[in-house]
Every structure is written in structure tokens, then in C-alpha cells.
Amino acid sequence: ETGVTQSPTHLIKTRGQQVTLRCSSQSGHNTVSWYQQALGQGPQFIFQYYREEENGRGNFPPRFSGLQFPNYSSELNVNALELDDSALYLCASSLVQGNSETQYFGPGTRLLVL
Amino acid sequence: AQSVTQLGSHVSVSEGALVLLRCNYSSSVPPYLFWYVQYPNQGLQLLLKYTSAATLVKGINGFEAEFKKSETSFHLTKPSAHMSDAAEYFCAVSLNSGYSTLTFGKGTMLLVSP
Numbered sequence: 001e002t003g004v005t006q007s008p009t010h011l012i013k014t015r016g017q018q019v020t021l022r023c024s025s026q027s028g029h030n031t032v033s034w035y036q037q038a039l040g041q042g043p044q045f046i047f048q049y050y051r052e053e054e055n056g057r058g059n060f061p062p063r064f065s066g067l068q069f070p071n072y073s074s075e076l077n078v079n080a081l082e083l084d085d086s087a088l089y090l091c092a093s094s095l096v097q098g099n100s101e102t103q104y105f106g107p108g109t110r111l112l113v114l
Numbered sequence: 115a116q117s118v119t120q121l122g123s124h125v126s127v128s129e130g131a132l133v134l135l136r137c138n139y140s141s142s143v144p145p146y147l148f149w150y151v152q153y154p155n156q157g158l159q160l161l162l163k164y165t166s167a168a169t170l171v172k173g174i175n176g177f178e179a180e181f182k183k184s185e186t187s188f189h190l191t192k193p194s195a196h197m198s199d200a201a202e203y204f205c206a207v208s209l210n211s212g213y214s215t216l217t218f219g220k221g222t223m224l225l226v227s228p
Contacts, residue, residue: 002157033215042118042204042218043158056215090157092216103216105150105158 002026004093004106012112018079021109025072025093031055032074033103034066037088049074086113116141116207120219128227133177133192135222137205140186147188148206148216149179158204164188175199200226 003026013019025032031050035043045058049068063079072093078085088110092103121136139145146165150158162173169181179190188205202223206216 002159004157006157035216035218040220042206042220043216045215045217048215058215092158102160102163104160107157 002104002106004091004104006089006091006106006109008109009107010110010112012114013081014114015081015083017081018077019081019111021076021078021089021091021111023074023076023091023093023106025074025091026095026104027072029072029093029095029104031094032068033092033094034074034076035090035092036060036085037090037108038084039087043090046076081113083113086111116145116209116217118205118207118217118219120203120205120222122222123220124223124225126225126227127195129197130194133190133195133199133224135190135203135205135224137179137188137190137219138186139188139205139207141207141209143209145207145209147179147181148208149173149177149188149190150204150206150218152202152204152221154201161190161203195224195226197226197228200224 005024033048034046037043047057048055052068065077068074088108090108092105094103117140119138148163149161162171164181172178177192202221204221205219
């Protein structure tokens with residue numbers, strides 16, 4: 001158990017719709033990262049939030065957006081869904097303290113876009 | 115930019131045999147290196163991490179990895195495989211701690227036969 005939870009566990013949407021995925025981080029963790037894991041691939045970094053501000057972004061279009069809240073929860077929003085957005089979406093929380101940081105992953109949300 | 119190459123998408127071993135999963139990295143600065151394990155339909159669990167302390171890193175479940183700068187490698191080993199080790203293993207690199215992101219390899223599926 002990593003103390004990181006995600007909801008929902010599975011989701012089916014149709015092309016063009018919008019989706020919101022949620023993550024609850026470990027208490028006290030000030031950083032959350034989101035990753036997309038396509039079938040048969042390693043996770044790809046989407047973006048990271050630190051103290052409720054976006055702190056870095058991978059090679060994903062603006063229709064992928066996020067929020068981080070003071071209660072250690074966060075959201076990933078995807079607009080105008082495309083078939084290629086079908087993937088496992090993972091969030092990872094971490095506490096940045098000096099030179100020590102380990103990212104703890106949630107179980108993921110599996111999104112299927114039809 | 116950093117990158118990770120995992121040699122072999124699938125590795126098969128017999129129960130009790132040595133496990134060796136290969137990972138080579140590319141990084142312009144001294145990296146931090148990680149091994150994660152993913153069981154079916156689950157998120158990622160941290161096995162071990164290298165953060166510039168000892169080059170031989172011991173992790174959970176009997177796994178260990180050795181950082182070899184001259185070979186830019188961080189191979190994962192376990193002396194004796196168990197059936198429960200069957201899973202997908204991901205090597206990842208980050209440039210530094212704090213505000214860092216993980217770059218993952220494509221993963222290696224470990225198959226353990228009786």
C-alpha cells in the first residue's frame with residue numbers, strides 16, 4: 001500500500017467527450033505527478049504540480065490539464081477525447097525534502113475511449 | 115535529456131534461477147535511478163532506488179541493483195526467482211531530486227516457470 005488512491009478504477013468514454021480523473025495523495029505530500037501508460041509501454045510523464053502550481057509538463061497537448069488542491073487531492077482533466085487517449089493513467093505523490101524524493105504511485109485509472 | 119533502455123521485453127526464468135533484468139541509461143548529469151514493479155492491473159511499486167550513495171542498492175523482495183557509471187547501467191538482479199516475482203519491471207531515471215520527473219523504459223515482463 002502506497003497511501004495513494006485513484007478514482008474511478010475504470011472508465012469508458014466516447015471520442016470527443018471530456019473526462020476527470022481523481023487522485024488522493026499521501027498526507028503531507030506537496031508534489032503530484034500524472035503519467036499515461038499506453039498498453040505495452042512504460043509510463044509517460046504528463047505534468048507535475050507542486051504546491052498547487054504546475055511545475056513541469058511533458059509532451060502532451062493543452063487539452064490535458066490538471067489541478068492540485070490543498071487537501072492533497074488532485075485532478076487530471078482531458079478534453080476532446082481521442083481514441084489514442086485510451087490508457088492507464090497513474091498519479092504519483094511525493095514529498096520534496098532537500099535531496100530526497102520518492103514518487104509513490106496509485107493503482108491507476110484505466111480509460112477506454114470508443 | 116535523459117532516457118532509459120531496457121534490453122528484452124520478456125525474460126523467462128525457472129523458479130530458483132538467477133534473475134537479471136538489464137537497464138541502460140543516458141543522462142547528461144549524474145542520474146537518480148529507480149526500479150519499479152507492476153503486477154497485473156495494479157500501479158507501480160518501488161523496488162529500489164539509487165541516489166548517488168552506495169553503488170550497490172538493495173531493495174525489497176530480495177532484489178538488488180548495481181550502478182555502473184562506466185557502463186551507464188543499472189541492472190536488476192535476484193539470486194533465486196520465485197513464482198510471485200512474475201510481473202513487469204520498469205527502470206526509470208530522473209535528473210535530480212526535487213521537482214524531478216521520471217523517464218521510464220518500456221518495461222520487461224518477467225516470466226517464472228515451475
